[in-house]
Amino acid sequence: MKVTLEKDVMENNDRAAEFNRKLFQKTGTLVINIMSSPGAGKTTILEKTVRALSGQYRISVIEGDIATERDADRIRSAGTRAVQIATEGECHLDPRMIAKVLPEIDLDETDILFIENVGNLVCPSEFDLGQTHKVVVLSTPEGNDKIPKYPLMFHVTELALINKTDLIPYVPFDLDQARKDLQAINPESRLMPVSARSGQGFDDWLNWIKEARQACLKP
């Protein structure tokens, strides 16, 4: 019975993800689902990204958190529309939560929608939100062993942002080993070192977004 129930839930999720995906494709909106452990720097990356790109693109953000409206407030301070989803205990966003808040976002007027998932390196990896791309952020103080230890997350994402490279002198993080481990788990994924604080590598990330947005416009 448990299996049937879980299967039903996942089928409902798949339908909801397809519903979202079609809406996003219709409006040509690039949708990026960003996942990480708590404190890896998702919100700081988004604040900086929004500040850098809001002159060129119309951006919206969905913030997923267990509790509080803090992250949406931070994004609004950076000058962009942000909708907060408080999951009230749920450890991940699911596509129905996204569908429920889409009426608050004018997709016709949104070139890029960032979805910041709940801080969790496990559960969010199992849920398709209908996004265009999935990105994982791993911060250097967490250690490079998190790639083999949380393989599903690195398997389902297309880009691994290695954040907080400014801390590399102070923490044990082996970038070469991280590259090898990512290659073993997901040869298609790209590893990109950045520091949202110092700005190091940030242009690579902004260019990746611009190219992804361009691809959404192709017929």
Add this chain to the structure above:
Amino acid sequence: MKVTLEKDVMENNDRAAEFNRKLFQKTGTLVINIMSSPGAGKTTILEKTVRALSGQYRISVIEGDIATERDADRIRSAGTRAVQIATEGECHLDPRMIAKVLPEIDLDETDILFIENVGNLVCPSEFDLGQTHKVVVLSTPEGNDKIPKYPLMFHVTELALINKTDLIPYVPFDLDQARKDLQAINPESRLMPVSARSGQGFDDWLNWIKEARQACLKP
């Protein structure tokens, strides 16, 4: 139906937790369930703890991870019995997983059993393993806002180790604000700054363990 099913699952878990708890009480074993985000430093804290205390106490460790035997190997290198539970996708340990590996641990010969939970600041907070105490580790690079953002974890734990205090000069972490936020969520919980790397504050942690062990021996 979903509610009933979840209720059944949780009742089974509660029974299993009670089963574990009675065994631990019978042998006077202190059992500490350690939880945190991925990369907050649980394993490093345990390595150092085991090295410091294994002359005085008979210690065993259960390591919970999604995948790999890495952490158990690290603990074994530190000179202690370690059993790895690979949850194969499950985002937390549950008390039945613990019961299943207890035959591999000689509780009669174990003064202190550390259980390192899966790296996840959300799901493990919901599961009673039958432990004597629950401890959460929050590392300074994660930011002090994680306390209000993941309130259940800080509500169910009795001790919050603030790890990686050696990084405070390089990261934005407000210890006073962390104290206030913890007080608001759980006035009974104690905040303890430590650095597993530099050793700063580590004696407080070792003393806390010794007192907790002493309390297990009282009739």
